[in-house]
Amino acid sequence: METENQKKEIQILVFDYIRDLFQIKLGTDQKGTIEYITSAAEFKGISVWTLIFAIFIASIGLNTNSTAVIIGAMLISPLMGPIMGIGLSLGIYDFDLLKKSFRNFLVMTVISICTSTLYFFISPLTEADSELLARTYPTIYDVLIALFGGLTGIVASSRKNRMSNAIPGVAIATALMPPLCTAGFGIANGNPKYFAGALYLYIINSVFICVSTWFIVSYLGFRSVEYVNQETKKRIQKYIYIISFTIIIPSIYMAYDVISQSNFRKNANQFIQSNFNLPKTKILTTNIVRNPRNKSIDVTLIGEPISEELIGHIKSKLSQYGLEDVELNIIQNSDSEKLSKAMNVNRNEVLDNLKTKDEKIRYLEAELSNMKDTEKMIPKVAKEINILFPEIESISFGDLLVQSTDNFSNQKSVSILIKWKNKVADIQIKRVELYLKSRLNLEDLTVHNEF
Structure with a gap:
């Protein structure tokens, strides 16, 4: 009997420990959180100039492919404020705050794109480097980053003793500013693909930071500013779910395309390494292409030309690497032309x-x-x-x-x-x-x- 009681006491102790370990409601500061986010959602005066200067810094960082400069710009950016303001207003049904936050969010977005466009119009550097290209093709992984980043931001902001290092970390992880600068680069260089991809990434980050804020505020039981009946609450939740799901769909397709592209290149490289290890012929260059209209592998050889029979034998092995519908082009120097x-x-x-x-x-x-x-x-x-x-x-x-x-x-x-x-x-x-x-x-x- 005593053994059974001891087991129950241990189970209770373990349960209480786990519950306390993952407890987030304890230490919540509702009033302070609302005041903090409402203040951050303001956009006038010094906030406007801070945003403009930060956009110029981020644009220069992207233009020169400097990660450190981009991170510095994200740390001083005020873009997080209105986005968290929208999420908070939906959670406490403060429609005045919702209107103000959404208006400021749109104004911030327009000013940011105009500023970055102006910079890239006058910049002599027009090449798209890796830091810039990384913001043109968002995937489901960017959705997850924005979601967990937003959760971190609102949980840290809702504490009585706020985690001072959490919000800057969220700003860096979710990267709101670089996509806006990339969108400006797309406009300045007449590249609609860059503009659309970067703007989509910005929308992903904004929406899922907002959704994370709304979810945590609702879970923590923040008191509603206005009375809203159950039917209205369900309708607001329905709209949030529909918008979130609609935004996720293209990112899932893009993630699938990225994974397929990676597997294709991996298989193609394995095929090249296994079948072009020739004693008197070396590979000069390779070009692997995969797009909706074309799948091809171009291999340029130098040295002794290989025979048509060997070429046919190599092509017959494409299916072994999952490359059945791929066109193999072998380019080699002509035979019999010798210089003294x-x-x-x-x-x-x-x-x-x-x-x-x-x-x-x-x-x-x-x-x-x-x-x-x-x-x-x-x-x-x-x-x-x-x-x-x-x-x-x-x-x-x-x-x-x-x-x-x-x-x-x-x-x-x-x-x-x-x-x-x-x-x-x-x-x-x-x-x-x-x-x-x-x-x-x-x-x-x-x-x-x-x-």
Whole structure:
């Protein structure tokens, strides 16, 4: 009997401990929370200028791809106030606060987009870097971030001893400001896709912060400002559910598309690594494309060309990697076009070693023939360069006379001058050099780069 009583006492103690551990109603400050959120929902005077300055900072951060600058802008942004104000007003049925918060929310949104659009109109940097692109394709994961971020924000705000570090953390996690700046970038650069994607992310964040606030306020039992009958309460809840569900649907599709894209690229890379490990042929570049109109894998090879039979065998393996409906394009350098390496040796030394006039004549004739062959190849190589490396603006080919100060000899070196449209990574420069040396069969080729 005593053993049974002890078990019950232990169960009660464990239950009480767990209940106290997850208790959020204890320590709630209803009056202080309402005053705090109502004050934060105001938007005039210093709040307007704080928002404008923060938008400029965030836009610069996105434009220069600086995460630290973007985080700094989010910390000083007043955008959270009206959004939590809308959620609070729905929870306590304060329709005056609802009207004021919603009006301020719209004004803030318009000012933010106009400010960021103005910045990106005058900014000389027009490239969309990773920080900016990350805000153009929201998924269900962004919904979850906004939902849990909003829950954190309202729970922290509802305490008598407010967690001072929670609200800044929520502002960073939910990232209200960067999508607005990205929307301005889309307008300034005439890109409706960027604008629509960024605005959708902003709506997701705003709605689910609002829904989280409404849910917690209702759960904590905040007193209603106005009397509302059960029928009206149910209608308001119905509208909240409908709006939330409607906003979620596109994000689910986008998440599915992102996962499918990731799996497709994973399978394609595995296929390439497994089937193009050839002893005398190397991969120069790969291009994996997946969109509603096209699924393709382009593989550019250098070295010894592979046979049509081997190409067919490789294509037959696509189904083993879940790539049945994918078009495989193999691009390889043409066969049988060889260039003489005589252009890379000491020309004068060779001529000196030739004893008879006939030998010298034959050498010079061979050199002239090689030069003509090289000239014939240049247009072909230029076309290939244009396709394989669109970042290149122009390419110049010529002989460079190299004089040695050690033995006072000189020789001709084949040189290529590449002019790039923009600054590119070193690995891309190496790829071009590798391609040119293999394509022209010139190991001692000198490549000069200009940006």
